[in-house]
Amino acid sequence: MRTVIEIEIRLYATLRGYRPELKVGEPLFLNLDEGTTVKRVLEEVLGIPAKVVKTVFVNGIYRDLDHVLADGDRVGIFPPVGGG
Amino acid sequence: MARGYRQDETIIGNGLFAGGEFQMSKDRLQERIRMLAEVEGDIEVISLEQVKVLSSELGLSLKEVELAALEACVLPRRYLRNLGTVGWDGQARLLRSTVAVVGLGGLGGYVVEALARVGVGRLVLIDGDAFVDHNLNRQTFATESNLGSSKVQAAGARVAGINSAVEVVGHAVEATPENLPRLLEGSDVVVDALDRLPTRIVLQEEARRQGIPLVHGAIGGMVGQVTTIFPGDEGLYALYGRGEVPERGIEVELGCPTTTPMMVASWQAQEVIKILAGIGEPLRHRLLLIDAEAGIVDVIRPGI
Numbered sequence: 001m002r003t004v005i006e007i008e009i010r011l012y013a014t015l016r017g018y019r020p021e022l023k024v025g026e027p028l029f030l031n032l033d034e035g036t037t038v039k040r041v042l043e044e045v046l047g048i049p050a051k052v053v054k055t056v057f058v059n060g061i062y063r064d065l066d067h068v069l070a071d072g073d074r075v076g077i078f079p080p081v082g083g084g
Numbered sequence: 085m086a087r088g089y090r091q092d093e094t095i096i097g098n099g100l101f102a103g104g105e106f107q108m109s110k111d112r113l114q115e116r117i118r119m120l121a122e123v124e125g126d127i128e129v130i131s132l133e134q135v136k137v138l139s140s141e142l143g144l145s146l147k148e149v150e151l152a153a154l155e156a157c158v159l160p161r162r163y164l165r166n167l168g169t170v171g172w173d174g175q176a177r178l179l180r181s182t183v184a185v186v187g188l189g190g191l192g193g194y195v196v197e198a199l200a201r202v203g204v205g206r207l208v209l210i211d212g213d214a215f216v217d218h219n220l221n222r223q224t225f226a227t228e229s230n231l232g233s234s235k236v237q238a239a240g241a242r243v244a245g246i247n248s249a250v251e252v253v254g255h256a257v258e259a260t261p262e263n264l265p266r267l268l269e270g271s272d273v274v275v276d277a278l279d280r281l282p283t284r285i286v287l288q289e290e291a292r293r294q295g296i297p298l299v300h301g302a303i304g305g306m307v308g309q310v311t312t313i314f315p316g317d318e319g320l321y322a323l324y325g326r327g328e329v330p331e332r333g334i335e336v337e338l339g340c341p342t343t344t345p346m347m348v349a350s351w352q353a354q355e356v357i358k359i360l361a362g363i364g365e366p367l368r369h370r371l372l373l374i375d376a377e378a379g380i381v382d383v384i385r386p387g388i
Contacts, residue, residue, distance in 0.1 A: 012375055013307045013334045025378030054324050054333075061387040062322050076382060078373070080324065081302045081309055083335030084189045084279035084345075 003034040005071035009041070012078045018048050032069065039065035042077070054080040113142055113149065114156040121158045129161040135249075146249035147205050151179055162247070163203055174361030175203060179249070181360045184208040184271040184296075186259050186287055188235040190345030191301050191352065192277035193224040198353035199250075200243040204360065206251045207243060210267055211235045212258035222342045259283060264290040273356050276300040277349070281329040288313060288320050297359055297366075301352040305338030306377035308348035312355045312366040322386045323371060347374060 009028045011019060019028055030045060038056050042048045042065070055078040056063050069075070116138055121128040130153050139146045150160045154176045159167060163175050170178065183204050185192050188211035199207060213235050219226040225238040236254035243252050255267055259278065264287065268274055274291045276298055278284050284300065291298040291313070298313045300320065313319035351372060358364040373382040 010380075012373075013305055013377075014337050025375070025380055054329075055384075057382070057384045060383065061385050063387060064325075076373075076384075080281060080330055080333035081304045081307055081335065082279060082281045082284070082330070082333035083302060083304045083340045084187045084191045084277045 004031050005034050005036070005069065005073075006031050007041075007069050007071075007073045007075055009046075009075045009077065011046075012076065013081070014079050015048060015053070015077055018046055027074075034071075036069050037065065038063060038067045038069065038075065041069070041075070046077075048077070052079060053077055109142060109144065110152055113138065113144065113152045116142075117149070117153045117156050117158050122161075124161065124164065127167075128158045129164060130158050132160070132162050135160055145251075147179060147251065150203075150249050151176060154179070160249075166202060170202070170357065170361045170363060174363055177362065178203050178357065178360050179205040181272045182206040182208060182270055183273050183275060183356055183360070184210065184268050185275045185277055186210045186264075187277035187279060188213075188223075188225070188239050189219070189277065189279055190222040190303065190340050191349045192275070193226075193235075193239065194346055194349030195275050195277055195301075195353050195356070196239050196243060197224055197246065198350065199356060200246045202353070202357055203247060204250065204356070206253070208253045208255070208267065208271060209236050209239050210255045210257065210259050211239075212256055222340055222345050259287060261286050261290070265294070268294055268296060271296055273359050274298045275352055275356060276302075277352070279335075280331055281324070281333065282331060285320055285324075285329060292316070292319075299352045299355040299359075301348045302333070303340055303344045303348050304333050304335030306341065306344055306375070307334065307338075308344050308351075308374045308376075309371055310348055310351040310355065310367060310374075311371045312359070312368050314366075314368055317369065318386055344376065347376065 057076045120134045135149045139149045215226045215231050230238050234256045236256040240252045240254050292315045295315045301310045371384040
């Protein structure tokens with residue numbers, strides 16, 4: 001039987017452009033199959049190329065793109081920031 | 085260490101005094117300081133004017149007079165509003181410290197301004213650029229009249245105007261893997277106020293090699309990040325991985341508007357002050373992520 005998990009995603013700065021219907025700061029809730037990785041959410045669900053993302057955090061902890069998501073996870077996706 | 089004259093280096097402000105007469109002049113100095121002290125609340129203070137009189141009378145730098153005053157439990161009154169937070173010992177530690185600020189753009193300018201005001205005794209300023217008109221929206225030392233001048237020179241002049249006890253060593257050069265080993269030498273803390281990711285990694289590596297804590301800050305749009313990296317910490321690698329990093333980030337698209345550098349530079353300067361004065365908890369193994377557009381602040385930790 002398929003198990004579905006719900007996660008909350010927040011896109012930061014320029015990445016908001018991939019979900020223009022969201023208000024600034026509004027999270028996106030997604031229902032996903034158990035075992036879904038961060039990379040799959042990025043590329044297949046959100047259409048964000050993995051190479052434009054440098055920083056992902058799940059529940060406030062840095063995770064890499066192969067991280068497997070769990071029900072209730074809060075995911076932040078962040079582009080590189082380099083200005084001074 | 086004896087060093088020859090270098091074209092890229094200018095020493096602005098008073099040099100350090102040394103020599104065998106130190107103890108004698110210090111005793112005399114502290115005696116004079118106590119005579120000139122005034123009572124303010126429940127402590128003794130000395131005015132900036134009197135510090136300057138003593139400095140010129142005894143041929144000492146302002147920093148030496150201020151340090152002697154602190155040791156004699158007389159507070160230079162210019163630091164009165166620091167006292168409750170940094171304390172006597174913290175103020176003396178700040179004055180004895182050297183901080184290298186690498187990059188004097190939006191972040192570096194405000195960091196230097198804050199460190200001069202709080203009373204960090206020696207600032208090593210590194211930036212090879214001159215001001216251009218698109219710096220005017222956010223760079224605190226940029227004015228219409230100094231466009232075209234070196235950022236290091238402008239910063240030195242500003243520091244001298246704010247706190248002439250602060251010794252400024254200016255290096256009007258771009259930070260490179262070749263010159264950073266020499267430029268950072270002797271610093272107690274390094275501030276990363278650069279604008280290129282690969283150079284930030286180079287700076288982190290050199291600070292690590294020399295065993296110096298590094299305070300990182302970066303901005304783009306209304307977003308900023310700050311973290312404090314001690315030697316041996318994962319630092320920027322936790323953020324960007326160990327692979328290749330892009331040259332620049334979201335700031336290419338979103339620019340660097342007026343208020344974001346003020347917001348992030350304040351945090352960076354606070355981190356420096358905390359480390360030097362030995363107060364509070366640095367943002368170590370934590371990245372402060374401020375999204376002012378959404379009104380959201382996150383603190384991210386490594387997963388180890």
